[in-house]
Amino acid sequence: MNIAPELIHIAVALAAIAAFIGLNGLVLVWLERKVAGHIQRRPGPYEVGPWGLLQPVADAVKLVGKQLVRPKVADPWLYWSAPLLSFTPVFLLFLTIPFGPRLIGMEFNLGLLLILAFSGLNVLALCLAGWSSANKYSLLGAARAVAQSIAYEIPLLLAVLAIAFQFGTLNLSTIVHHQGPMPWQWNVMTQPLAFIIYFICAVAETNRAPFDLPEAESELTAGFHTEYSGMAFGLFFLAEYAYIIVISCVATVLFLGGWHGPGAPGFWWFLLKVYALIMVIIWLRWTYPRVRFDQLLNINWKWLLPLALVNLLLTLIFVKM
Amino acid sequence: MLHYAQEQLQGDYYTRAFQAGAQEDTLILNMGPQHPSTHGVLRIILELHGEYILRAEPVLGYVHRMQEKMGEVKTYPQYLPNMGRVDYLHALAWNWAYVLAVEELLQLEVPERAEYIRVITCELNRITSHLLWWGAYLLDLGAFTPIMYGFADRERAMDLLQIITGSRLTYCYYSFGGVTADLTPQFIDGTKEFCKYLRTRLPMYKDLVTDNMILRHRVDDIGIIPVDMARRYGVTGPNLRGSGVEHDLRRNTPYSIYDRFDFEIPAYEECDALARYLVRMDEMEESLSIIEQAIDSLPEGPVTPPKMPKVIKPPKGEAYGAVEGARGVIGIHVISDGTATPYRIKLRSPSFSNLSLFAEVSEGILLADAVSILGSLDLVIPEIDR
Amino acid sequence: MIKKTPKQSTLQGIKSLFVGLRVTGHNFVMPQITTHYPRQEVDNLVTYRGHIELVPKEDDPMTSKCILCGQCAKACPSNCIELVIRKEEVEPPPAAEAQPDADKEEAPPKPAPKKKVKRILEAFILDYNLCSLCGQCVQTCPVDSLEFSTNSYLAGFTREEFVFELLERMRKKYKASSSG
Numbered sequence A: 001m002n003i004a005p006e007l008i009h010i011a012v013a014l015a016a017i018a019a020f021i022g023l024n025g026l027v028l029v030w031l032e033r034k035v036a037g038h039i040q041r042r043p044g045p046y047e048v049g050p051w052g053l054l055q056p057v058a059d060a061v062k063l064v065g066k067q068l069v070r071p072k073v074a075d076p077w078l079y080w081s082a083p084l085l086s087f088t089p090v091f092l093l094f095l096t097i098p099f100g101p102r103l104i105g106m107e108f109n110l111g112l113l114l115i116l117a118f119s120g121l122n123v124l125a126l127c128l129a130g131w132s133s134a135n136k137y138s139l140l141g142a143a144r145a146v147a148q149s150i151a152y153e154i155p156l157l158l159a160v161l162a163i164a165f166q167f168g169t170l171n172l173s174t175i176v177h178h179q180g181p182m183p184w185q186w187n188v189m190t191q192p193l194a195f196i197i198y199f200i201c202a203v204a205e206t207n208r209a210p211f212d213l214p215e216a217e218s219e220l221t222a223g224f225h226t227e228y229s230g231m232a233f234g235l236f237f238l239a240e241y242a243y244i245i246v247i248s249c250v251a252t253v254l255f256l257g258g259w260h261g262p263g264a265p266g267f268w269w270f271l272l273k274v275y276a277l278i279m280v281i282i283w284l285r286w287t288y289p290r291v292r293f294d295q296l297l298n299i300n301w302k303w304l305l306p307l308a309l310v311n312l313l314l315t316l317i318f319v320k321m
Numbered sequence B: 001m002l003h004y005a006q007e008q009l010q011g012d013y014y015t016r017a018f019q020a021g022a023q024e025d026t027l028i029l030n031m032g033p034q035h036p037s038t039h040g041v042l043r044i045i046l047e048l049h050g051e052y053i054l055r056a057e058p059v060l061g062y063v064h065r066m067q068e069k070m071g072e073v074k075t076y077p078q079y080l081p082n083m084g085r086v087d088y089l090h091a092l093a094w095n096w097a098y099v100l101a102v103e104e105l106l107q108l109e110v111p112e113r114a115e116y117i118r119v120i121t122c123e124l125n126r127i128t129s130h131l132l133w134w135g136a137y138l139l140d141l142g143a144f145t146p147i148m149y150g151f152a153d154r155e156r157a158m159d160l161l162q163i164i165t166g167s168r169l170t171y172c173y174y175s176f177g178g179v180t181a182d183l184t185p186q187f188i189d190g191t192k193e194f195c196k197y198l199r200t201r202l203p204m205y206k207d208l209v210t211d212n213m214i215l216r217h218r219v220d221d222i223g224i225i226p227v228d229m230a231r232r233y234g235v236t237g238p239n240l241r242g243s244g245v246e247h248d249l250r251r252n253t254p255y256s257i258y259d260r261f262d263f264e265i266p267a268y269e270e271c272d273a274l275a276r277y278l279v280r281m282d283e284m285e286e287s288l289s290i291i292e293q294a295i296d297s298l299p300e301g302p303v304t305p306p307k308m309p310k311v312i313k314p315p316k317g318e319a320y321g322a323v324e325g326a327r328g329v330i331g332i333h334v335i336s337d338g339t340a341t342p343y344r345i346k347l348r349s350p351s352f353s354n355l356s357l358f359a360e361v362s363e364g365i366l367l368a369d370a371v372s373i374l375g376s377l378d379l380v381i382p383e384i385d386r
Numbered sequence C: 001m002i003k004k005t006p007k008q009s010t011l012q013g014i015k016s017l018f019v020g021l022r023v024t025g026h027n028f029v030m031p032q033i034t035t036h037y038p039r040q041e042v043d044n045l046v047t048y049r050g051h052i053e054l055v056p057k058e059d060d061p062m063t064s065k066c067i068l069c070g071q072c073a074k075a076c077p078s079n080c081i082e083l084v085i086r087k088e089e090v091e092p093p094p095a096a097e098a099q100p101d102a103d104k105e106e107a108p109p110k111p112a113p114k115k116k117v118k119r120i121l122e123a124f125i126l127d128y129n130l131c132s133l134c135g136q137c138v139q140t141c142p143v144d145s146l147e148f149s150t151n152s153y154l155a156g157f158t159r160e161e162f163v164f165e166l167l168e169r170m171r172k173k174y175k176a177s178s179s180g
């Protein structure tokens, strides 16, 4: 009967994570639109609820209420499984993230590995969605998604490895414990290059502008999710935002000291940092044009990958010294 | 259950004709007529190898409205409102080309003040057109914010034009021998203010967009249109000037009173999308300076000719009016047979020529570059189809 | 003047990325410039040029200035103006004063002295569905009997709602303004 409390813990954690994703997804949608609005000197949503806070709820209701349409020639099994496949792994990702000193779904020695492994599943979902839609634009979008995700996963991994080498662990809580409360005690100070590489790759991994090529609407209408409607589209949408949260969480854990902060440490510091990162990501999106596909791959193979390797080597030398 | 004939499944006439020439292992893609980056109902059939374009063929005619035929059944003044609808972005230039042609037929003198007013409003309209192009082009390249800034500024110019023309987009403001309404002090003050305001905004545009590294990589060396290719297709306007030819009707064959103003004709020799982009950005500044000069030297006087014939019935003959629009040379050829309706009206739309070269430029480029090139040509689809 | 496009070094390029962020960041904290429509209204509606209206005579607001020449209907490119004219036999010495008839609300224009048939404007019908707001009618009217309204909030559910009887509108407007 040792195992039961563990199981209950995980079950509760999963439920909490579901609530967390749902809530944060809504907040993020609202935040994104609000920030976009203000950057463009508009109010953003402001009709539904105070400051338009209920707008994402209204959007969600609209999405749920819409008819799910499948192209006649699309493969039903693959077509419908893609959005689910895109969304479900997100749960597992949050499980190992330490939000606070004790606030963690599952203490797991290979937490970092788990996150990297399961976030890779998303590309499979995008690939399936694009392939099974039987739409040429979707297909092109899927091809882009695969090439992009796979390419950017490598420097991302290398950047993260540098941190793992530095502390000799893949356990996220341990990594946080190694960092202090003050900003100069965070890893971003010792590993600035890794942080920059990680951040760029993370933006690319989540298909956010300026790297939103798989869904570049001026080229591919909507890319891999061109044919999806209603909540099937909604799941892709939610998954995208969930991944943004995940990468921001991981960045916070690895580079920004996790729940540590001046004064009282706790999950509020964690959330603050996560949202600061998300704001930057949103800010980027509403500032830059989109890069071109070959340029995107060039940035990766010609700049990020060598830089990440150099960074890793330097880390190794320092660790061994 | 819907049932399709086999050939219906293979697309319409254009797709099938296009498909016949396709190689094996290529993808035929219909871009448009409903596509976010064709801005209107332009349709382009592409043969893709991966993301590289092997062949492209524009298909036109989705907003064909028989503008030329309409000219043959309406009286001369009745055709005026059509001019605002050919190119909805630079409507006043079309207005102008038409009244220019008819004025030549009628041997009408245009009063000084009306000429100045035409210059001011037409240049203001050119700025609104370029601002919209700027925003829409950046939207094509994936930046969402510039179009909002562009629109905010454009809105001010349109408010000004609304004061005197009463409309915001499809102006019908020029009349034979003059303009329909005089400038108001509100307009004059507002325009002076607008010129100052836009001059503070253009550096911001430069910081945000023109100098942006990502944008540079999207437009630099993309879509090279050499001068001889431009000549072959009859390209005019900013696109030609982007190919290093200093050709502008306002300078080369000055109509109206353009010879009185001091302005530059910006041209860049690189022939790429960046050159065309910069030409338009510079042109906005030149237009501002023209407007300022015109307002400063605005003479008093009537805005319509003293003696107007009651019924517009030009004598037998033909006339050609050509002006420099935001997209190039707008030419209108009117043939009169002595009655109250024109015998024939031919509209030369610059976008049509500018689009024609797309098939040649787009060979072997990436799909994303095709979007960039299409945007840099600044096409207005209703103008192409007429 | 043929210029060369300015080139950019990588370093300048990277700097430009931050400059771009500064521009959007600056705009983020600037006040909004939109007009929150139902609560606020744009201030330039007075210069809006809506559908045409008949202009009443200065001395008699129930009759229009129109002299029934039909020029506007002829000039309109979209054929949206229709004049309904009633002819009436008049006594040889034409009455100098029009009798304001409460029921019929006649609008007798000044007829030529010799004619015995008086033409009366029964209705001035504008089919706004077809109107392109070009202004040809206003320009051609010899007595300035037409003007543009500034009514920008025009909405309706059927096409029929946009077929206006301008004479009636003019009178209603006068009545509303004189009673209110």
Ligand code: SF4
Pocket (backbone or CB within 6 Å): C052, C075, C076, C077, C078, C079, C080, C081, C126, C130, C131, C132, C133, C134, C135, C136, C137, C138
């Ligand atoms: S504005 Fe033009 S279209 Fe409308 S009624 Fe007058 S002439 Fe006809």
Ligand code: SF4
Pocket (backbone or CB within 6 Å): C065, C066, C067, C068, C069, C070, C071, C072, C073, C083, C140, C141, C142, C143, C144, C145, C146
């Ligand atoms: S042109 Fe003027 S006067 Fe003549 S019918 Fe029309 S409104 Fe009446």
